[in-house]
Amino acid sequence: MYVKLCGLRTAADVEVAVTAGADAVGFVFSTSARQVDLDTGRRLVREVPEGVLTVGVFSGVPAAEVRRVAEASGVGAVQLHGEYPREAFDEVAAAGTRLVRAVALIPGTDVRVGAFGEEMLLLDSPVAGSGHRWDLAALDGARPAGRWLLAGGLGVANVGAAVAQARPWGVDVSSGIESSRGVKDHGLMREFVAAARA
Ligand SMILES: O=C(O)c1ccccc1NCC(=O)[C@H](O)[C@H](O)COP(=O)(O)O
Numbered sequence: 553m554y555v556k557l558c559g560l561r562t563a564a565d566v567e568v569a570v571t572a573g574a575d576a577v578g579f580v581f582s583t584s585a586r587q588v589d590l591d592t593g594r595r596l597v598r599e600v601p602e603g604v605l606t607v608g609v610f611s612g613v614p615a616a617e618v619r620r621v622a623e624a625s626g627v628g629a630v631q632l633h634g635e636y637p638r639e640a641f642d643e644v645a646a647a648g649t650r651l652v653r654a655v656a657l658i659p660g661t662d663v664r665v666g667a668f669g670e671e672m673l674l675l676d677s678p679v680a681g682s683g684h685r686w687d688l689a690a691l692d693g694a695r696p697a698g699r700w701l702l703a704g705g706l707g708v709a710n711v712g713a714a715v716a717q718a719r720p721w722g723v724d725v726s727s728g729i730e731s732s733r734g735v736k737d738h739g740l741m742r743e744f745v746a747a748a749r750a
Pocket residue numbers: 558559578580582583584585586609610611633676677679680681682683684703704705706724725726727728
């Protein structure tokens with residue numbers, strides 16, 4: 553079970569994520585209570601050992617700016633939320649980063665992993681980072697194959713059941729590992745990684 557912990561903001565968050573065994577860590581560069589500026593993001597990326605994927609998370613940021621921040625911060629992958637067209641993915645990919653496409657599972661959504669050139673697909677609630685759950689029954693008949701991550705309102709108490717129902721390749725969490733919005737709870741981070749893999 554691939555585990556991504558998202559919305560990290562401090563060196564201590566990074567250290568806990570890495571020692572807990574996270575496969576990927578996310579840094580939000582767009583407007584959010586979890587936003588990190590470029591200098592902070594660059595510094596945190598340097599704290600992450602090789603083997604753990606660093607992911608820059610963006611929503612509503614023009615592709616050229618995403619690319620600039622991705623290159624300057626040194627993230628290994630870019631996660632794009634929302635209405636980005638295929639051309640935006642191509643533009644960001646030209647910087648050499650890996651790609652994660654984050655979408656809500658609503659009618660008409662292309663849920664084929666790689667449809668926009670991405671390596672991983674993230675199925676999330678309609679409001680990213682909100683902690684809202686969504687109806688996993690929507691996956692019936694629309695379950696992607698391959699590298700897709702389940703996100704949206706996951707936490708220590710529900711990740712096991714959610715994984716059993718959705719059968720994702722991996723999971724992603726932000727709100728469920730916080731003590732208050734934007735503040736990571738290090739105990740919950742460790743417990744979440746263990747619960748996701750239990
Ligand atoms: O976390 C944010 O504030 C955020 C803002 C803008 C775009 C994306 C954002 N988060 C993306 C994530 O990867 C979250 O981990 C994912 O949406 C799950 O969030 P949650 O339901 O809070 O676990």
